[in-house]
Amino acid sequence: MNTSPAGLEAQPTAITYELGDLVPLAWGGRIRVPHFQRDFRWQSQDVMRLFDSIVKGYPIGNLLLWVRRQQAEEFMLGKLRLIAPPHDESLWVVDGQQRLISLANALSAEGHQYKPFTVYYDLAEKEFVENPKIPEPYHVALPTLFDLKKLLTWFRTDGLAASEYFDEAERVATALRQYKVPAYLVRQDDRDVLTDIFDRMNNYGRRLNRAEIFSALYSGEEKGANERLTLTRISDNVAARTGFGSIDTGTVLASVLARRGSDPMRDIRLEFSSSGRRTQPEFPDEDQLTAYSQGEEALVRAVRFLIQEAGMPHISLLPYRALLVTLTRFFAHFPQPKPNNIRLLRRLFWRLSLVGPMVFKGSFTLFSRTLGSKIRPGDEEGSLRSMLDTISEAHPVLPSADRFRTNEATTKIILSAWWSLHPRSLTTGEILDAQSLDALLEQDRTAANAAPMVFPRLKDSRTKLLPANRLFLPSGADPVSEIPGALAYQPLDIDDETWNAVLASHLLDRDIAALADTNREEFLNLRQRRILQQLEDFLKRMAEWEYEDTPSLDTLDLDGEFQEFQEGDLPAAPDMD
Structure with missing residues (x-):
């Protein structure tokens, strides 16, 4: 039976905005991003390419905007905290979020302070550049370039030495303000129709990644969305609490799932369903909010282990994401491991960093599934020993140091x-x-x-x-x-x-x-x-390849061992390395 929405009641209205009008609409709170949208994920190069296309007059694609009534509200658009007045025709972005957020932030004095929106125009080279470490007199910030009054003031002050480039600045400023962006306005009260459009537009072209699909599936109602914990907010919280940097939402999702079950690559559509699952979660009675909040806590413990015990200060130095997913599962079930087990866990982490890709064929799925299945709730010692056993046949290796590439x-x-x-x-x-x-x-x-x-x-x-x-x-x-x-x-x-x-x-x-x-x-x-x-x-x-992976002292039944021997006939002391 066909259960999809009936469709639009009227065809979308085609309209064209100049950037000089569209961006102030966003600043004024007229343009919003519905919470079922994917998270912002562009990098500096993407933002610079957008502006380069605009100045060259290239098309940057249509916008699809949902027209709906909205009450007064404070909300975030990228890095901008905006206060929107009530309006009968607020515009909600169904397609074009990455472009609109980039435009609104990079052209704003407030948003321009944050990556990836810190973009300048090099008047001498006639190109957009990321925040230069040593600014030259001919580097002009986009918020200045976009505002004619600010631009004229800049040429009389900070940009005085760049006066020969005034014509170039005026050309680019005009191109920015007058660039025309086509848009379709959809007037539709049924939210399901909009999410259906969103799904089709994002799955019949560039597909959403797994974390984005998960976020959309469990987004909940619009009301209260700004306060709810999301994968992106978990990433931001972990970064703020640990200084470890921003963990991508795909790894955050896998970590949250690994805490609740041994296979972090399982079907996400049934994650919070009480029926239809092939395996039951290890925390069956918790709701989504609890799963998110407890996932964050386990992730923080795993990150702190990396920083304090494994000598890894930042996410950019993490060799493989699957290692963090595995550690999150371990620390979810064993929040305070015994001291010797911390040492064994450090050994495991570094041994996996060296030989894991060979043992698990370089597969994130095989890596995380295999190690996740070895972590058994209630058995800290056995879980560690089982994980160490997966690489017991691997030989110590020294990685090649013939080349230095920071993404390797x-x-x-x-x-x-x-x-x-x-x-x-x-x-x-x-x-x-x-x-x-x-x-x-x-x-x-x-x-x-x-x-x-x-x-x-x-x-x-x-x-x-x-x-x-x-x-x-x-x-x-x-x-x-x-x-x-x-x-x-x-x-x-x-x-x-x-x-x-x-x-x-x-x-x-x-x-x-x-x-x-x-x-x-x-x-x-x-x-x-x-x-x-x-x-x-x-x-x-x-x-510590040369050491035996012995258990903690308090797990050894020494009393039982000693009872089997007569006085003076004691067994050899166990190897405590």
Whole structure:
């Protein structure tokens, strides 16, 4: 039987907005994003491409807007907190959310402060650029470019040195304000019709990811949506509570599901249903809010383990997402593991980081399902032993350090090894902490901005990609464009002992550092050897391959063992490693 909505009562109305009119509508609260929409997921490159298309006059697609009556309300549009007055014809975005949020935020002085909306226009190169580390006189912020009065004031003040580019600025400003965006306005009271349109538009083209489908399925009613916990809010909460960075919603979803059952890749459509499930949840009586809130708590415990015990300060250094999902399940059932089990868990984490992809064929699903099934509620010792057994036949390996790419697992492992050295600033000598790293990376997916090249203009690509040609500088204050000189010459306000500690924190000494300004090849050769040795030492210490994975002392039935022997005929002491 056909149970789909009957359809629209009237065809959509076609209309065209100029950006100069559309964006102020959004700022004034007339444009909203319904809560069943997917979360905002564009990165800086996406936002810059949008504006580049606009200035070039390229089409950016139609908007589909739902016209409906709305009461006064305070709400968030991207990073903008807006107060909307009551209106009979508010516009709700059914298709075009990523574009509208990007436009409203990047062109606003408030929204422009946050990634990925911190976009500038380079008047000299005639291109949009992400927030420049060293702004030039000809870099103009988009909110200034969009507002003619602000632009004229800018040319009389901060942009005085860029006066020769006034014509270019006027051209781009006009192109922005006068760009025409086509839209369809749908007048329909039935919410099911709109969600049906949303589903068809997003599933007959670029498909929604699993987390977006889950969020839409369990979005609930519009009323109270701003206060309800969502996957995105869990990610934001974990980042705020731990400083670990922003975990993608796909990993958050898998973690929430792993807490409630051993297979985090199970059918999500029945997750909160009491019937039709192949397996019952391990927390059968909890509602969705409890599942979300308890999932967040377990995720926070897992992240704190990574930071405090495994030596992993940030999500950008996590080799594989499945590791975090597995840890979340473990800490959901065993919130306070025994001290020796914490040590075994650290061994497991690092061993899996090294051999997991080989054992589980590089499959997130196989990885998380297999390890999830080994975690049995109520059996902390047995769960750990079962997980360790999955890699008992694997041999210790040392990852290749031939190239440094921050989106690859091997490089993330190398960066974790460097983090254990407590890297210091080249200008102040201070240890750069996790807070500095988190502030520098913000929502970056990799640690690229924290690992600048020593010699960015090397002609030999293989040498250029060596880890030896990178430093771990999780701070925005160090002179990343002048590293060779910064290494070769000790700052006057840093004493000898501190400077030696600075160099050691980057696997250098005075002799090697001096070569940065005189003999690049020798500098890289000597430092690469140190990197390989330090990586080997770090992994030996963290993975502890040579130790037996013995249980905690309090799980051994020593009384029973001793009763079987006469005095003076005691068994050998158990290996406590």
